Amino acid sequence: MxxxxxxxxxxxxxxxxxxxxxxxxxxxxxxxxxxxxxxxxxxxxxxxxxxxxxxxxxxxxxxxxxxxxxxxxxxxxxxxxxxxxxxxxENRPRRTIIMVSKFDHCLVDLIYRWRTGELPIDPVAIVSNHPREAAIRVDIGDIPFHHIPVTPETKPQAEAAFRALATQTDAELIVLARYMQVFSDEQSVHFAGRCINIHHSFLPGFKGARPYHQAHERGVKIIGATAHFVTADLDEGPIIHQDVERITHADAPADLVRKGRDIERRVLAEAVRLFAQERVLMNGGRTVVFRG
Missing domain, CATH: 3.30.70.260 (ACT domain)
Structure with missing residues (x-):
């Protein structure tokens, strides 16, 4: 049938x-x-x-x-x-490239959900701007790993190499699983509508380094994460999924970081699932997301 x-x-x-x-x-x-x-x-x-x-x-x-x-x-x-x-x-797995830097909690979660059949994706490559031993601590099995270093001087060449890899693997989805390099405008346009990023939901507040420490100093009571499509406007693309978690005065900065990473992996995995199941439709600068 x-x-x-x-x-x-x-x-x-x-x-x-x-x-x-x-x-x-x-x-x-x-x-x-x-x-x-x-x-x-x-x-x-x-x-x-x-x-x-x-x-x-x-x-x-x-x-x-x-x-x-x-x-x-x-x-x-x-x-x-x-x-x-x-x-x-409906059961067609999306050919997916996962990009990661030095924090692999989102990558680990995506691989686990894929291996258990929860995510309908086909990981065709893992890409990092760091060597494998610095970027990944989980067994990725037979998924090909590609180290594409990025410096300000070599960024155009690195992005061209990644576009070539995406073409070679016929990738349908690019997942930035805490990939800490900013796409150029050209790269963002090239992958428009098929590149998903994850970040904390403090933006536009608490920008830059140590955002959870900044949030702790301000005494925030809610932390969260946002998964969105990548656009030329940094971290402002159409939102696919978000979640939050309440914290208290007893939570230290390390607790915020720990809880923040947990929310990031959950939100990114859900965004990938929604995309892979054809549940996300573009509506200008927003999305229509059919839950299920």
Whole structure:
């Protein structure tokens, strides 16, 4: 039996979209397993967004039809409504490159969740700006490791080498798992919509070094983490997932760091899951995230 397919689409809102899409699937004897939609009537997507935008995610049983044939048939309807759309197998693992510097807690968590079948990804490479012995303390098995050093003088060449690697491995997703190098504008544009970063949620406050120590000095009561798409605006890309944890006066800076790392790994893993399951749609400067 063929695996279920996932259809996602975005377009200008107008009457009849849901009926036409579900009717298309009904006419081909496809059984809808899950369906979610969102009408952004207020145009709240921020810069680049449009009023009255429609978003939809449908999981369905193709009943013997191939994804290629359904995509070919759906193209006419997509053209009529000017859909931005994808139709892929639900169980298709995303070819993923994970980038890391010297803190590997997020990398360790992603590898664990992948190995246990929780994350539908296919790690095709791990990349670090540090040698393997300095960057990773976990067994990465057969996942290829690439050391691409970065200095201010060699950054253009290093970024070019990484783009070549991404092309060579046919990577669909880039995960910055505490990769502590800032992408250039060119690199950010090249990987737009398929590169996810994680950082603490103190920004724009407590910038720079030792942010948890700065937060402790201010006596903050909540710490958190944010996973977002990488854009040319540093740490300001469309947000995919966030979480927080309360702390008390008894928490020392080391406690904030420990709890912060725990939140970072959870938030990044959830963002990767949402992306890999086709649950994240772009809406200008924001995202539409279909939970499940």
């Amino acid at each position: 063929a695996a279920p397919l996932v259809l996602t689409l975005a377009c200008a809102d107008r009457p009849g979209i849901t009926a036409r899409v579900t009717g298309f699937l009904f006419d081909r004897n496809c059984n809808i397993l899950d369906a979610q939609q969102f009408n952004d009537r207020a145009g709240n997507g921020g810069p680049g967004a449009h009023d009255d935008r429609f978003f939809m995610r449908v999981v369905f049983d193709p009943d013997g039809s191939t994804a290629d044939s359904l995509r070919a048939d759906f193209a006419a309807l997509a053209d009529e409504y000017a859909f931005e759309w994808t139709m892929v197998a």
